[in-house]
Amino acid sequence: MHKLAFLRIKETVVEGKGFKTLRFMFNRKVRPGQFVMVWIPGVDEIPMSLSYLGRIKGITIREVGESTKILGSLKVGDSMAIRGPFGRGFERLSGKTLLVCGGAGAAAVLPIAEEMDNRERVDIAIGARTKDELIFEERSKMYSDNVRTSTDDGSEGCEGTVVDLAKHMMKERKYDFLQACGPESMLSSLLKVGKEHGVSGQFSLERFMRCGVGICGSCVINGKRVCTDGPVFWGEELESMSDFGRSKRDESGQKIGL
Amino acid sequence: MASLRVNVAGLVMENPTILGSGIIGETGESLLSAYKAGAGAVVTKSIGLEARKGYSNPTLVELPFGYLNAMGLPNPGIESFGEEVLLAVRGGATVIGSVFASEAEVFAQLSSKMEAFGVSAVELNLSCPHASGYGMELGVDPGVVREIVLAVKKSVTIPVFVKLTPNTHRIIEIAQAVQAAGGDSIVAINTVKAMAISIEAGRPILSNIFGGLSGPAVKPIGVRCVYEMYDVVDIPIIGAGGIETWQDALEYIMAGAVAVQIGSGIGRRGLNIFKEVNFGLERYLKSRGIESLGELVGTAHA
Ligand SMILES: Cc1cc2nc3c(=O)[nH]c(=O)nc-3n(C[C@H](O)[C@H](O)[C@H](O)COP(=O)(O)OP(=O)(O)OC[C@H]3O[C@@H](n4cnc5c(N)ncnc54)[C@H](O)[C@@H]3O)c2cc1C
Ligand SMILES: Cc1cc2nc3c(=O)[nH]c(=O)nc-3n(C[C@H](O)[C@H](O)[C@H](O)COP(=O)(O)O)c2cc1C
Ligand code: FES
Numbered sequence: 001m002h003k004l005a006f007l008r009i010k011e012t013v014v015e016g017k018g019f020k021t022l023r024f025m026f027n028r029k030v031r032p033g034q035f036v037m038v039w040i041p042g043v044d045e046i047p048m049s050l051s052y053l054g055r056i057k058g059i060t061i062r063e064v065g066e067s068t069k070i071l072g073s074l075k076v077g078d079s080m081a082i083r084g085p086f087g088r089g090f091e092r093l094s095g096k097t098l099l100v101c102g103g104a105g106a107a108a109v110l111p112i113a114e115e116m117d118n119r120e121r122v123d124i125a126i127g128a129r130t131k132d133e134l135i136f137e138e139r140s141k142m143y144s145d146n147v148r149t150s151t152d153d154g155s156e157g158c159e160g161t162v163v164d165l166a167k168h169m170m171k172e173r174k175y176d177f178l179q180a181c182g183p184e185s186m187l188s189s190l191l192k193v194g195k196e197h198g199v200s201g202q203f204s205l206e207r208f209m210r211c212g213v214g215i216c217g218s219c220v221i222n223g224k225r226v227c228t229d230g231p232v233f234w235g236e237e238l239e240s241m242s243d244f245g246r247s248k249r250d251e252s253g254q255k256i257g258l
Numbered sequence: 259m260a261s262l263r264v265n266v267a268g269l270v271m272e273n274p275t276i277l278g279s280g281i282i283g284e285t286g287e288s289l290l291s292a293y294k295a296g297a298g299a300v301v302t303k304s305i306g307l308e309a310r311k312g313y314s315n316p317t318l319v320e321l322p323f324g325y326l327n328a329m330g331l332p333n334p335g336i337e338s339f340g341e342e343v344l345l346a347v348r349g350g351a352t353v354i355g356s357v358f359a360s361e362a363e364v365f366a367q368l369s370s371k372m373e374a375f376g377v378s379a380v381e382l383n384l385s386c387p388h389a390s391g392y393g394m395e396l397g398v399d400p401g402v403v404r405e406i407v408l409a410v411k412k413s414v415t416i417p418v419f420v421k422l423t424p425n426t427h428r429i430i431e432i433a434q435a436v437q438a439a440g441g442d443s444i445v446a447i448n449t450v451k452a453m454a455i456s457i458e459a460g461r462p463i464l465s466n467i468f469g470g471l472s473g474p475a476v477k478p479i480g481v482r483c484v485y486e487m488y489d490v491v492d493i494p495i496i497g498a499g500g501i502e503t504w505q506d507a508l509e510y511i512m513a514g515a516v517a518v519q520i521g522s523g524i525g526r527r528g529l530n531i532f533k534e535v536n537f538g539l540e541r542y543l544k545s546r547g548i549e550s551l552g553e554l555v556g557t558a559h560a
Pocket of ligand 2: 471
């Protein structure tokens with residue numbers, strides 16, 4: 001059982017345009033890629049990956065709607081209610097690994113680099129629409145000798161998508177694994193590119209969440225519950241899912257395009 | 259050979275464990291995953307006429323002995339649900355279609371759609387405790403229950419199961435109304451109306467304020483309801499509420515249930531729960547030299 005925990009915010013950091021990190025004490029064991037449900041009383045309860053897993057945990061929020069804007073406006077000393085952690089996170093793999101982050105996906109991925117703590121074994125590709133939205137570049141450099149960025153508009157790093165960048169990096173160097181989080185269209189092309197280069201990997205998905213504990217069924221993709229069977233899946237599992245990269249369920253359970 | 263096979267009003271299942279309504283049952287593939295995990299049959303999410311988004315989050319509170327939920331009957335609407343049923347049925351699952359409505363005619367309409375989709379039985383949700391105008395608001399009035407069951411019985415040829423609420427002192431009258439109207443089986447219980455307040459936030463946690471309590475906390479209530487009804491009706495009863503082990507299932511069976519539904523246990527124990535309960539029941543039968551589970555139904559009654 002995950003008791004609702006009320007936590008006091010110890011630190012807030014603006015990571016980029018529209019991105020904010022909140023840090024707090026949360027004494028539970030968490031795997032990279034696991035998430036919590038954050039309650040905003042009177043508004044909503046929403047899933048958020050834990051972006052820092054040390055003693056002082058963190059979530060990194062991209063402000064997209066009402067709840068994320070309210071979370072983004074919280075200050076040091078304010079309190080926040082969360083339950084979790086939920087789901088199957090990223091595995092601790094031994095081998096040369098390329099971490100690929102698209103937008104807010106960096107929140108779920110960076111803790112892997114921190115856990116590996118091996119500068120030569122991990123390379124990191126971070127992509128965003130534009131320079132101001134790139135997050136965790138400095139943090140990445142603490143854990144890897146090879147950190148590259150891409151922006152859709154070319155305002156920093158390679159011009160193009162983070163998948164283009166990852167493809168380029170896979171040509172330069174042989175990787176054993178990919179670990180990635182970002183928009184699903186990005187993940188599905190990354191999965192293909194990885195296959196072409198003989199690299200398998202783990203990918204973290206998002207679906208509409210209510211319970212977080214695997215009973216309500218609102219987060220399912222092809223019969224798998226993203227909250228408990230995922231959110232992190234192996235590429236081989238995703239290849240057998242006809243909805244991956246194509247469709248999801250809305251709040252009523254109707255199938256809609258991504 | 260000890261047999262777990264049961265026959266509920268003509269619906270034959272290889273074992274007595276059924277996936278409860280509203281538990282991962284919104285898509286065909288997830289229904290199938292529960293069936294493949296060992297359930298003898300699976301009940302769909304309760305489906306209405308139109309698509310419904312349900313309530314906003316929080317819709318679930320985790321408690322030490324169960325869950326409190328107020329999902330608000332989210333569902334894609336009967337028309338788009340056909341393909342989900344078809345998928346599960348084609349995959350080999352025995353599917354029971356759960357429906358909800360606010361009037362008898364619509365219950366009948368939804369049930370006949372479900373029959374056309376290929377379900378083996380329908381289950382009428384007369385018991386959801388947190389949706390205004392639906393569920394329990396209808397299911398606490400024996401006259402209304404009778405009217406709904408009569409209308410549905412006229413519209414389908416498959417067995418009609420009626421899911422009842424424990425949130426009433428008239429459970430016996432209501433069970434008798436189901437039987438009198440020709441209902442084929444009673445499912446008891448749905449969740450118990452309840453709420454939780456966060457003392458830190460100083461407000462109710464569920465966005466809907468009220469919800470339904472499920473899990474081990476409600477098992478004694480479920481067992482009591484089944485026991486009371488067994489004395490007054492002849493139609494088979496399916497027990498539900500807090501079943502997590504074979505011992506829990508056996509308790510319901512001794513109280514008078516011919517089969518059981520499992521919901522919250524899937525979150526608390528995992529999808530393997532069906533196999534575990536069935537394995538335990540089978541071993542129990544063997545160790546006692548009992549041939550069929552049916553011999554144990556209602557044995558707790560003096
Ligand atoms: C496992 C998981 C991990 C996530 N991690 C992060 C993270 O680390 N950082 C981050 O910024 N965002 C993360 N998200 C996305 C985040 O949950 C949504 O951006 C947030 O819910 C939007 O809420 P809102 O009220 O601001 O916007 P709204 O306007 O309410 O919604 C905008 C969009 O957010 C999504 N959304 C809303 N409610 C939910 C819900 N209950 N479950 C899933 N999606 C929802 C929908 O796609 C919706 O269209 C994660 C999502 C999931 C499923
Ligand atoms: C999240 C959740 C959603 C539910 N949705 C429905 C539903 O749509 N229709 C229904 O008849 N019962 C619904 N129920 C009730 C269950 O089917 C079951 O009767 C009840 O939870 C008691 O069993 P349990 O303790 O094994 O969960 C729901 C229960 C939960 C926990
Ligand atoms: S969020 Fe309820 S099953 Fe995943």
